[in-house]
Every structure is written in structure tokens, then in C-alpha cells.
Amino acid sequence: MSDRPHSREWYARLARELGGYRHGWTRELDGPDPELTFDVLLAEQLGPGVRVLEAGCGHGPDAARFGGEVGRWVAYDSGPELLEQARANAPHADFHLWNGKGTVPDPLRGPFDLIVSRRGPTGVILRLPELAAPGAHFLYVGPRLDVPQVPERLHAVDWDILGEWRVSVQAWAPTWEAWVTRCEWMGEEARLEDWQERATPRGLSYREERYVVLAGAP
Incomplete structure (x- = not known):
């Protein structure tokens, strides 16, 4: 992809070429997908009367999967x-x-019982006081073991961190093209010399990482 990663044009290209906000590279994992932690925690928060706001919904996979289990699922995205x-x-x-x-916007004002962001914007944290119902929860998953702005912003709005999970799984990019695309997504440099020196018949190994946070309203 030639557009600047995570730019407006880049997201539009993902929609056209991949049919949504999806990983654009082939990968192999030696263990469970680390994002399953988020899935389990999300499922535990749902119920018939729960009002959910999803920040950065992409092509709507979570709304499609979980939206039927709650009272209301509202979502927004910039694309x-x-x-x-x-x-x-x-x-x-x-x-x-x-x-x-x-x-x-008026339709996003809530109040909501659960606000979620799957690898989406963290700016929504600063809006929690105006979006959340009393006793609401916030659930986030990010693509690295540490996303410092998440706890910093939760502290800024006086929300309590109820739990943090850092999950790391051995992964493989089987081809040079897959490695280049993965590095583009992560904002890292793909160095051909690294590939030539470290790649095995399975490809190049790396860690697939997730940082998951569950927070509660004060």
C-alpha cells in the first residue's frame, strides 16, 4: 500500500482491497490469538439491557458478532x-x-453502560465523563504490550483500572511481503538485511502482542 499508514486514504484503501479493517498480511501463530482475552472480557460485559458505544468500529465485526446480545449497540468511525x-x-x-x-454528535451522547475500543482511538477515554452512565465500564485492546496513553488518560478522568492484561504469542510472517505489510501497520521499518539474516523456512519470527484494559467509572 502506498498511502501513509493509518491515514484517511489508507483506511479507504483497506476498505476497497481487503473489505474492511483487516490485517493485510498472512501470519502464523504458535499459540492462541492474544486478542481472545478482549473477546472473553467483552462477552462477560454484555446483556439484554446493556447500552454499548464502540469507538473506531471499522467494518463492524464486533457489532455484527455481539450487537444482538445487548439492548443497543452504537458505533462510530472516521472512515x-x-x-x-x-x-x-x-x-x-x-x-x-x-x-x-x-x-x-447527538446520537453518540448516550449515556452508555459500556464503551469499547478494539485497537481503535484512545481519545474516547477523555470523553468518558460525558458519554458514560453511572457504573459504566471501558474496555480497550491495543497492539503492543504497553499503550501508555491509556492508563494516563484513564487517570486524567479519574476512572479506575479494574484489570490489565499483557499477552504475547510467538508469530511468524511467512514471506518478505507479509513482513513488509506487518511493519507498515506497526509503524516499523522493514529491513531486507534483517529478513535475509533471520528468516527461516517458516519465515521471520516476531511477537504478536496485545494490551487489554478494563476500567470502571468513579
């Missing part, structure tokens, strides 16, 4: 192409175009 796909994937959910800045 109109991804939102178009989300509406088709999860017609029972309510999707809106927003970049998380400025005035909160």
Missing part, C-alpha cells in the same frame, strides 16, 4: 467507506461518522 461496510455487516446496530474530536 465513510468502512462505515458503509459496517452498516451492511450489522444492520441491527447504529453507525455514525465521527473522528472523536469536537462536539459529540
Whole structure:
């Protein structure tokens, strides 16, 4: 992909070429997907009367999978192409175009019992006081073992961190092209000399990492 990673044009290209916000590289894991921790915690928070706000919903996979288990699933994203796909994937959910800045659009005002962000924007944390219902929870998963702005922003709005999980699994990029795409996603440099020196018949090894946080309203 030639567009700057995580730019507006880059997300539009993902929607066109991959059919959504999906990993664009082939990978092999030597253990369970580390993101399953988020899935388990999310499922535990759901129920018939729960009102959910999803920040950075992409093409709507979580709304499609979990939205039918709650009272209301509302989501937003900054990419109109991804939102178009989300509406088709999860017609029972309510999707809106927003970049998380400025005035909160009326349909996103809530209040919500659960606010979630799967590898999405962390700026929503600073808006929790105006979005959350009393006793609400916030659930986040990020693509590294540490995402410092998450605990920092939770502290800034006086939300309590109820739990943190750091999960790391051995992974393999089987081809040079897969390694280049993976590095692009992560904002890292793909060095051909590293590939030539370290690659095995399985490809190049790396750690697939996730940082998961569950927080509660004060």
C-alpha cells in the first residue's frame, strides 16, 4: 500500500482491497490469538439491557458478532467507506461518522453502560465523563504490550483500572511481503538485511502482542 499508514486514504484503501479493517498480511501463530482475552472480557460485559458505544468500529465485526446480545449497540468511525461496510455487516446496530474530536454528535451522547475500543482511538477515554452512565465500564485492546496513553488518560478522568492484561504469542510472517505489510501497520521499518539474516523456512519470527484494559467509572 502506498498511502501513509493509518491515514484517511489508507483506511479507504483497506476498505476497497481487503473489505474492511483487516490485517493485510498472512501470519502464523504458535499459540492462541492474544486478542481472545478482549473477546472473553467483552462477552462477560454484555446483556439484554446493556447500552454499548464502540469507538473506531471499522467494518463492524464486533457489532455484527455481539450487537444482538445487548439492548443497543452504537458505533462510530472516521472512515465513510468502512462505515458503509459496517452498516451492511450489522444492520441491527447504529453507525455514525465521527473522528472523536469536537462536539459529540447527538446520537453518540448516550449515556452508555459500556464503551469499547478494539485497537481503535484512545481519545474516547477523555470523553468518558460525558458519554458514560453511572457504573459504566471501558474496555480497550491495543497492539503492543504497553499503550501508555491509556492508563494516563484513564487517570486524567479519574476512572479506575479494574484489570490489565499483557499477552504475547510467538508469530511468524511467512514471506518478505507479509513482513513488509506487518511493519507498515506497526509503524516499523522493514529491513531486507534483517529478513535475509533471520528468516527461516517458516519465515521471520516476531511477537504478536496485545494490551487489554478494563476500567470502571468513579
